[in-house]
Amino acid sequence: GPKVLQIPSHQIIDMGQMVTLNCDPVSNHLYFYWYKQILGQQMEFLVNFYNGKVMEKSKLFKDQFSVERPDGSYFTLKIQPTALEDSAVYFCASSQTNYEQYFGPGTRLTVL
Amino acid sequence: AQSVTQPDARVTVSEGASLQLRCKYSYSGTPYLFWYVQYQRQGLQLLLKYYSGDPVVQGVNGFEAEFSKSDSSFHLRKASVHWSDSAVYFCAASTMATGGNNKLTFGQGTVLSVIP
Structure with missing residues (x-):
């Protein structure tokens, strides 16, 4: 079936740094x-x-979060600056209609 | 508030046995309902979905689920499980909203272990 890719699979960063999580949705x-x-x-x-x-x-989408998809490329989630409580697995999903969403494997973010 | 509850965090069954994974929802109106499966290190895969009509819906790999409005439930069933069914199963719901306002609300997930 259709696949959503996420890059990277795991990211470790220091608190206060910026991180960008990338999602390659179904075309x-x-x-x-x-x-x-x-x-x-x-x-x-x-x-x-x-x-x-x-x-x-x-309400989880704090002011430090932003999303974009410039020119039909990756759909990105940017966190700037990161905090300890941002440590989690982030899943991207895409859908053609409003209802059936296809998920990626997730990016595990660890903030130290 | 809208919510989805999977009361069983872990379920262990023997291969060949039947299976039921429970899901209860709390939504105003009738939501769209989904079951997803997550195998290790993979993304969530859609097993089946319910939008309307026949309350029993068939999915992939022999799974089915039954919608009950009176019980606010959408339990997942399989007649005979295989060891490869071991995974985490998520029940999810969304509103019938239009305009892109279509977030999924997930249950806590049920870890299924199938003993050979």
């Missing part, structure tokens, strides 16, 4: 999402993105 998909899963907890919605704009963001 003809129009809607893009980021979810966050802290170890041992539920996966939670962060943000969704369509037509170059954020459609909805949750």
Whole structure:
């Protein structure tokens, strides 16, 4: 089936640094999402993105977070600056319509 | 608030046995419902989905799920499990909203271990 790729699979950085998580969505998909899963907890919605704009963001999507997809390339999640509580696995998803989302394998972010 | 609950954190069954993984939802109206499976080091894969109509939906690899409005449930079933079914299973729901406002709400996940 359609595959979503995420780069890198694991990222370790020092608190206060900037990090960019990259997502290569399914080629003809129009809607893009980021979810966050802290170890041992539920996966939670962060943000969704369509037509170059954020459609909805949750309270977890702090001011230090931003998303973009310049020129149809990677869909990115940038955190600047990072905090200890940002350590989690971040999942990207994309969908052609509003409903069936395809997920990547996740990026494990460790903030020291 | 909208929520999805999977009451069983871990389920262990013997190969060839039947399986039920439970999922309860709390939503205003009827949500769209999904079951995803996550094999180790892979992304979530969609097993099946329910939008409307027949409450029993068939998915891949012999999985099925039954929607119950009265019970607010969407339990996943399989008649005979295989060791390769060992994975983490997530129940999820979303509203029938349009305009891109379609976030998924996930349950906590159930770790399924199939004993050969």
